[in-house]
Amino acid sequence: xxxxxxxxxxxxxxxxxxxxxxxVTFTGRVGLVAGLGGKKGNDARAIDGVSFRLERGEVLxxxxxxxxxxxxxxxxxxxxxxxxxxxxRFEGRPIGRDLRTYRRRVQMVFQDPTGSLNPRQTIxxxxxxxxxxxxxxxxxxxxxxEELVARALSRAGLRPPERFLLLYPHELxxxxxxxxxxxxxxxxxxxxxxxxxxxxxxxxxxxxxxxALLMKLRDEDRISVIVVxxxxxxxxxxxxxxxxxxxxxxxEIGPAEEVLTRPLHPYTKALLDVVPEAExxxxxxxxxxxxxxxxxxxxCRFHPRCPELADGSAGAAGxxxxxxxxxxxxxxxxxxxxxxxxxxxxxxxDGARAVPEAARAxxxxxxEERDAGY
Amino acid sequence: MxxxxxxxxRITYHTQAGGVPAVRGVDLDIERGEVVxxxxxxxxxxxxxxxxxxxxxxxxxxxxxxxxxxxxxxxxMKAGKLRAVRWTGASIVFQGAMHALNPVKRVGDQIAEAIxxxxxxxxxxxLARVGSLLEQVGLPSRRIRDFPHELxxxxxxxxxxAMxxxxxxxxxxxxEPTTALDVMVQAQVLALLKGLQRELGLAMLFITHDLSxxxxxxxxxxxxxxxxxxxxxxxxxxxxxxQHPYSRALADAFPSIGDARFRxxxxxxGGDPPDPQAxxxxCSFHPRCPVAFEPCPTVVPELYPAxxxxxxxxxxxxGALADAQRGRG
Numbered sequence: 001x002x003x004x005x006x007x008x009x010x011x012x013x014x015x016x017x018x019x020x021x022x023x024v025t026f027t028g029r030v031g032l033v034a035g036l037g038g039k040k041g042n043d044a045r046a047i048d049g050v051s052f053r054l055e056r057g058e059v060l061x062x063x064x065x066x067x068x069x070x071x072x073x074x075x076x077x078x079x080x081x082x083x084x085x086x087x088x089r090f091e092g093r094p095i096g097r098d099l100r101t102y103r104r105r106v107q108m109v110f111q112d113p114t115g116s117l118n119p120r121q122t123i124x125x126x127x128x129x130x131x132x133x134x135x136x137x138x139x140x141x142x143x144x145x146e147e148l149v150a151r152a153l154s155r156a157g158l159r160p161p162e163r164f165l166l167l168y169p170h171e172l173x174x175x176x177x178x179x180x181x182x183x184x185x186x187x188x189x190x191x192x193x194x195x196x197x198x199x200x201x202x203x204x205x206x207x208x209x210x211x212a213l214l215m216k217l218r219d220e221d222r223i224s225v226i227v228v229x230x231x232x233x234x235x236x237x238x239x240x241x242x243x244x245x246x247x248x249x250x251x252e253i254g255p256a257e258e259v260l261t262r263p264l265h266p267y268t269k270a271l272l273d274v275v276p277e278a279e280x281x282x283x284x285x286x287x288x289x290x291x292x293x294x295x296x297x298x299x300c301r302f303h304p305r306c307p308e309l310a311d312g313s314a315g316a317a318g319x320x321x322x323x324x325x326x327x328x329x330x331x332x333x334x335x336x337x338x339x340x341x342x343x344x345x346x347x348x349x350d351g352a353r354a355v356p357e358a359a360r361a362x363x364x365x366x367x368e369e370r371d372a373g374y
Numbered sequence: 375m376x377x378x379x380x381x382x383x384r385i386t387y388h389t390q391a392g393g394v395p396a397v398r399g400v401d402l403d404i405e406r407g408e409v410v411x412x413x414x415x416x417x418x419x420x421x422x423x424x425x426x427x428x429x430x431x432x433x434x435x436x437x438x439x440x441x442x443x444x445x446x447x448x449x450x451m452k453a454g455k456l457r458a459v460r461w462t463g464a465s466i467v468f469q470g471a472m473h474a475l476n477p478v479k480r481v482g483d484q485i486a487e488a489i490x491x492x493x494x495x496x497x498x499x500x501l502a503r504v505g506s507l508l509e510q511v512g513l514p515s516r517r518i519r520d521f522p523h524e525l526x527x528x529x530x531x532x533x534x535x536a537m538x539x540x541x542x543x544x545x546x547x548x549x550e551p552t553t554a555l556d557v558m559v560q561a562q563v564l565a566l567l568k569g570l571q572r573e574l575g576l577a578m579l580f581i582t583h584d585l586s587x588x589x590x591x592x593x594x595x596x597x598x599x600x601x602x603x604x605x606x607x608x609x610x611x612x613x614x615x616x617q618h619p620y621s622r623a624l625a626d627a628f629p630s631i632g633d634a635r636f637r638x639x640x641x642x643x644g645g646d647p648p649d650p651q652a653x654x655x656x657c658s659f660h661p662r663c664p665v666a667f668e669p670c671p672t673v674v675p676e677l678y679p680a681x682x683x684x685x686x687x688x689x690x691x692x693g694a695l696a697d698a699q700r701g702r703g
Contacts, residue, residue: 173646203415204627208642236631274561276586285561
């Protein structure tokens with residue numbers, strides 16, 4: 001798969017992280033007897049050609065249903081999985097041999113703060129362990145371990161840090177535990193934080209505070225953040241760009257305002273339609289469950305569930321056959337806004353012919369126009 | 375007559391560390407065909423209320439006040455009567471469908487068991503009913519013979535819904551029915567529940583922390599904090615113009631996409647939900663409240679009329695402070 005790329009960042013800086021054509025396959029297994037009989041398991045292509053760039057100080061949301069590959073992508077970026085295919089570049093250099101340095105600068109925050117903290121360690125030990133693993137005994141300005149731990153805690157909003165050092169995780173609330181997890185990442189002064197559903201296990205009133213902390217790290221320290229989430233409302237709140245994944249591929253990526261208020265891909269539209277809202281329940285809902293990554297459909301992988309194909313819109317535009325048969329890559333249909341959809345491509349091209357490119361507003365449209373125009 | 379009515383309900387758990395007041399005086403009515411949404415964070419007492427309606431709480435729990443189901447006091451029922459009311463009068467769709475089904479029994483038998491336990495029916499009659507129940511919740515009736523592991527999460531939750539409907543209850547309590555489900559499946563299950571509720575004219579108590587889900591399915595909303603209802607009223611009004619600062623914080627935790635107010639501005643409350651054993655004095659929300667003022671730590675607010683059918687327990691509601699002071703004087 002070729003690597004479609006958005007224009008370089010306006011500030012001309014190289015991306016912090018670049019993922020190129022990443023592929024992770026989980027090998028299918030069969031029983032012993034069937035295996036001796038020559039039978040092969042079905043391989044699951046969990047991610048299958050994922051490419052994107054992460055700029056410095058940018059928050060990118062990876063969104064999609066469970067099983068779409070968003071967590072697998074995050075784990076591959078962390079080096080927790082070895083991708084069969086593709087390349088991950090950090091500050092322009094491929095990661096590979098020197099995983100230890102890389103892991104210090106790219107840190108992960110997991111979904112369940114209770115599960116990610118050792119219940120028998122104090123907060124101090126938990127944070128200091130990260131330093132010890134990376135054999136850091138002194139900070140860049142000669143700080144001691146105690147000073148580094150205290151600073152990480154207070155950056156994560158646990159103030160005064162001394163109050164927390166000797167506590168155990170069970171003595172903290174859910175929000176405080178997630179702050180400890182974030183402090184454990186911050187103590188290593190990372191450039192990138194990968195946060196997998198960072199607030200989904202937290203109480204509603206505490207979520208905002210944790211998200212505000214992520215925004216602060218982005219604004220003040222220019223840390224780049226990849227937020228893995230199924231919640232598009234959360235993406236709207238924090239993300240600069242949104243990538244929507246379906247069955248192991250990014251099907252749409254672009255600025256959050258664009259993707260969330262003027263979506264191009266029917267799957268993104270379907271995801272937006274099911275965000276609960278006061279307007280009521282009688283809205284279109286995709287039938288069925290997310291499909292099985294061991295059996296990826298031919299053509300556009302979304303076509304068996306695609307409402308635009310089912311209601312004949314794709315047929316009317318003359319792309320129904322392509323939808324069923326021709327696999328496709330992301331294409332830049334609007335400025336910095338890429339989608340992989342035959343129908344959207346035709347519509348944008350037709351629209352471009354009808355309305356000269358320059359006449360269209362490059363800025364995000366307000367929400368009411370979400371479904372109106374292309 | 376209300377299908378469910380709670381009067382000054384107070385529930386205290388007893389632990390080794392002493393009494394834990396989980397519910398501290400809740401009044402609530404649900405009429406026939408009405409959906410009431412109960413929202414609040416973990417530990418606010420919402421699931422305790424659900425369990426109390428069917429008397430599923432641990433035996434040593436103290437329950438004071440009144441719970442009536444279609445006019446009958448649940449707290450005074452003898453065991454036999456209680457068994458008759460459970461599932462036929464009121465049933466529960468529990469959270470976490472993944473773990474609520476017995477993994478070694480076919481789902482059809484599990485639903486049939488609910489019927490034979492609570493109603494007079496032969497196993498054969500029960501199984502016949504199960505087939506039509508499954509179709510009602512959008513599963514093919516051949517799924518009767520499936521084991522839970524053969525079903526997806528959404529399908530299991532459908533089985534749980536079929537089970538809740540098995541004895542034709544007048545009230546269904548849905549306790550976080552979609553929390554563990556994926557976005558698309560959550561929407562499917564919500565649409566199913568709402569459709570069934572309309573079709574069967576069910577009264578429903580819908581419990582979750584996700585206000586945006588509640589506003590979609592509910593007619594009325596009640597917001598709980600630290601064991602008390604702090605605001606109640608018509609669902610949309612409460613969601614769109616909440617009067618209690620805690621309701622506002624909950625509503626803002628689920629931003630609407632496209633709303634510039636939330637873009638890059640996550641809003642949240644400082645602090646954490648209170649420890650039920652050390653509930654703050656006065657208004658229990660005052661230590662976290664962004665608009666608390668001087669009487670809040672001492673005056674316990676009641677639910678004051680706040681316009682458009684809402685009632686809110688906040689001294690900032692017009693006339694509330696005068697009312698509270700008159701009450702004390």
